[in-house]
Amino acid sequence: MTTEKLYQLDSYLREFTATITERSRIDDKPAVALDRTAFYPTSGGQMNDTGEINGTPVNGVLVEDGKIWHLLGKPLETDIVHGKINWERRFDFMQQHSGFHVLAQSFLRELDAETLSSHLGEKYSTIDVNLVKISADEIARVEELANRVIWENRVIKAYFVSKDELENLNVRKFSEIFDPVRLVDIQDFDLDPCGGTHVKNTGEIGIVKILFYEKIRGYLRFTFVAGNRALREFQEQTRILAEVSSSLSTGREEFVASIEKMKSDQSILFKKNKKLEDEILSIVIRELKGEANRAKIVSKIYPDLNANSIRKIASIVSREAEGTFLLASAGEPPFLVFSTSLETLDLRPVLNQALIHIDGKGGGRANFVQGGGKNKQGLQAAVETAKKLIKEKLENS
Numbered sequence: 035m036t037t038e039k040l041y042q043l044d045s046y047l048r049e050f051t052a053t054i055t056e057r058s059r060i061d062d063k064p065a066v067a068l069d070r071t072a073f074y075p076t077s078g079g080q081m082n083d084t085g086e087i088n089g090t091p092v093n094g095v096l097v098e099d100g101k102i103w104h105l106l107g108k109p110l111e112t113d114i115v116h117g118k119i120n121w122e123r124r125f126d127f128m129q130q131h132s133g134f135h136v137l138a139q140s141f142l143r144e145l146d147a148e149t150l151s152s153h154l155g156e157k158y159s160t161i162d163v164n165l166v167k168i169s170a171d172e173i174a175r176v177e178e179l180a181n182r183v184i185w186e187n188r189v190i191k192a193y194f195v196s197k198d199e200l201e202n203l204n205v206r207k208f209s210e211i212f213d214p215v216r217l218v219d220i221q222d223f224d225l226d227p228c229g230g231t232h233v234k235n236t237g238e239i240g241i242v243k244i245l246f247y248e249k250i251r252g253y254l255r256f257t258f259v260a261g262n263r264a265l266r267e268f269q270e271q272t273r274i275l276a277e278v279s280s281s282l283s284t285g286r287e288e289f290v291a292s293i294e295k296m297k298s299d300q301s302i303l304f305k306k307n308k309k310l311e312d313e314i315l316s317i318v319i320r321e322l323k324g325e326a327n328r329a330k331i332v333s334k335i336y337p338d339l340n341a342n343s344i345r346k347i348a349s350i351v352s353r354e355a356e357g358t359f360l361l362a363s364a365g366e367p368p369f370l371v372f373s374t375s376l377e378t379l380d381l382r383p384v385l386n387q388a389l390i391h392i393d394g395k396g397g398g399r400a401n402f403v404q405g406g407g408k409n410k411q412g413l414q415a416a417v418e419t420a421k422k423l424i425k426e427k428l429e430n431s
């Protein structure tokens with residue numbers, strides 16, 4: 035037995051009495067089919083209502099061959115039941131859904147662009163339009179027409195006509211064609227076959243606003259909000275703007291200039307920093323080369339130089355000076371780089387022993403090895419161990 039769709043006769047109906055016609059389990063939940071219902075099932079791009087039946091939560095509603103199933107928190111005992119829909123959620127979807135119809139017709143009138151499909155989501159809704167590109171001005175024109183129609187508070191009616199009658203009517207889009215067809219009629223503006231729930235007057239949509247769009251193969255997808263969601267979005271954006279304004283210490287009309295200035299300052303600082311770093315590296319290299327003249331093994335732990343820097347230094351000093359260099363960065367992560375000018379010395383086993391102290395991993399060539407670890411406290415011991423092992427190797431050779 036098919037279910038009478040009370041929501042199609044009166045989308046403002048919040049409570050109703052009905053008789054259970056069938057009981058089942060769907061998605062491992064107890065489910066009932068009713069002879070009549072005000073619960074909208076997920077269909078036609080609109081999500082299902084929630085609410086309660088006899089005080090038991092309704093978590094899902096779906097339609098199957100004209101029969102509407104209500105997925106429940108627990109089974110129901112009686113056959114005659116009282117249902118109550120979550121009105122806040124329903125009205126929100128009515129605003130989004132009606133807003134969608136207005137927007138679709140506005141795209142058609144302003145840009146001669148047909149709507150391909152739509153999705154009304156929990157937070158945002160989308161409308162796919164047969165366009166490959168659009169300008170900011172064109173988006174503004176579509177929004178202006180849509181909102182003008184909203185403020186004109188036009189009547190929205192839903193009624194059934196036979197398939198034959200449809201041919202003489204200026205219907206926006208033929209999708210699923212049933213007989214009879216349910217038409218949603220926005221007074222002198224839009225006529226569309228639709229089974230969803232809508233507001234009575236366009237004024238109840240409040241406002242419709244496109245947030246952004248993206249290119250999908252061959253068409254554009256616009257994300258929009260209507261009614262209460264547009265207010266939430268405006269509140270959220272206002273809050274973010276206030277935070278940015280306070281962080282930048284400027285008004286919003288200066289945001290772009292202020293960010294451009296920061297980017298340019300950053301680029302100058304970056305270049306200066308690079309120059310200073312190069313100067314520091316050349317001082318460090320000079321020092322290490324000097325020490326290498328006095329000792330065969332030179333070891334150093336640098337708190338302020340990172341792995342990249344000590345790698346660069348190690349490579350230069352062992353090329354330009356005679357000696358073995360054990361360099362460590364006490365940065366994040368703690369890092370070791372060992373290099374030597376001696377062709378007979380294999381630093382790989384030395385590194386492996388040293389890495390144990392910093393709980394690290396690494397590798398390299400016989401005369402140049404490197405590795406990072408997790409335990410900064412072990413850096414000193416790692417370098418000492420390496421120094422001791424190399425000394426032994428050199429003395430025994």
Ligand SMILES: [Zn+2]
Binds near residue numbers: 218
């Ligand atoms: Zn609709």
